[in-house]
Amino acid sequence: MFKGRKLLIATKHKKENVIAPIFEKELGVSCFVSDKFDTDTLGTFSGEIERKDSVLTTLRNKCLLAMKENDCDLGIASEGSFGMHPTIFFAHADDEFLIFIDKKNKLEIIARELSMNTNFNGSEIKNEVELLEFATQVQFPSHGLILKPSEKDISKIVKGITDERILKESFNEMMKEFGKVYVETDMRALYNPTRMKVIKTATLKLASSIRSLCPMCETPGFVVSDAKMGLPCECCNSATRSTLSFIYTCKKCSHISEELYPHKKKTEDPTYCDFCNP
Known part of the structure; x- marks a missing residue:
């Protein structure tokens, strides 16, 4: 295909x-x-x-x-x-x-x-010491940084910073212009x-x-569409909130298949039973 x-x-x-x-x-x-x-x-x-x-x-x-x-x-x-x-x-x-x-x-x-x-993070920075501490925390320079006047202020923005010299220069320029700087991780891949x-x-x-193909029509994307709770407790046999089965549904022919015990266990530990451990 x-x-x-x-x-x-x-x-x-x-x-x-x-x-x-x-x-x-x-x-x-x-x-x-x-x-x-x-x-x-x-x-x-x-x-x-x-x-x-x-x-x-x-x-x-x-x-x-x-x-x-x-x-x-x-x-x-x-x-x-x-x-x-x-x-x-x-x-x-x-x-x-x-x-x-x-x-x-x-x-x-x-x-x-x-x-x-x-490493998603952001903080208002007051000096170079705080700036470098934040940079180290978020894995700079292998991970890029963004500088702007405040979290919501995008009147000036410097993105994709991966060099310490550029980081310091941009920070000092922004401090002189705005009196404050917000630094955040650059989340672009x-x-x-x-x-x-x-x-x-x-x-x-x-x-x-x-x-993953549908067993009836061989259409790709035959994946889990729902999960049923009810795995029995190994002590009292009551239904627990743990997964009993996965439901697979074909988007094309609507064929449905149920896979029992998808986590390769047929009973649940009493620790997770609402009757044995309310």
């Missing part, structure tokens, strides 16, 4: 470095990038352009618009969000989504990777190797999902 076809990677931040090798190996496609569509028009991390839509809507639009500009029927795009972890308080997280669209075969497959492996690793993990997930 995909071998020998051209696959557009909609990016201007070097994400093809991790995406292309995986997809060329797993699907036999020929990957390429193009500057015909500027993905930054849909939003920037540094705030110059606000992302107006949800992550998934932005992701889909990014891929489809880039495909349209390049007259291509096979495309992939990624979109990340950074902030507090949705379930683990006081922890930052990188939430990466990837989408694969095949217009020819009317396919859309999405993968997600939520990771606490991120080409300036953030940690984020690039998360994108790679999400790419592997996406490739695996594409290779």
Whole structure:
């Protein structure tokens, strides 16, 4: 279905470095990038352009618009969000989504990777000592930095800083002009190797999902659509809140399949039973 076809990677931040090798190996496609569509028009991390839509809507639009500009029927795009972890308080997280669209075969497959492996951070800095302490904390200079007058003020902004001399010079210039400086991590993939690793993990997930075929019609993307709770307690046999099965659904023919005991265990420890350990 995909071998020998051209696959557009909609990016201007070097994400093809991790995406292309995986997809060329797993699907036999020929990957390429193009500057015909500027993905930054849909939003920037540094705030110059606000992302107006949800992550998934932005992701889909990014891929489809880039495909349209390049007259291509096979495309992939990624979109990340950074902030507090949705379930683990006081922890930052990188939430990466990837989408694969095949217009020819009317396919859309999405993968997600939520990771606490991120250096996402920002702080108002008063002097060079604080600046260098922050830089060390967020893995500078292998990871880039951004300077601006304040967190919300983008009247002046210096991005992609990976050199200490430039960091100090930009900081001092901004201090003279505004009397304060806000420093934050540059979360664009080409300036953030940690984020690039998360994108790679999400790419592997996406490739695996594409290779998963429906047993009835062999359409790619036969992946988990739901999970059933109810794994029995090994002590009292009551249903627990642990996963009993995964439900797989085909987006094309709607075939449904249930996989029992996906975590390779048929009972749950009484520690996680609401009756044995209320």
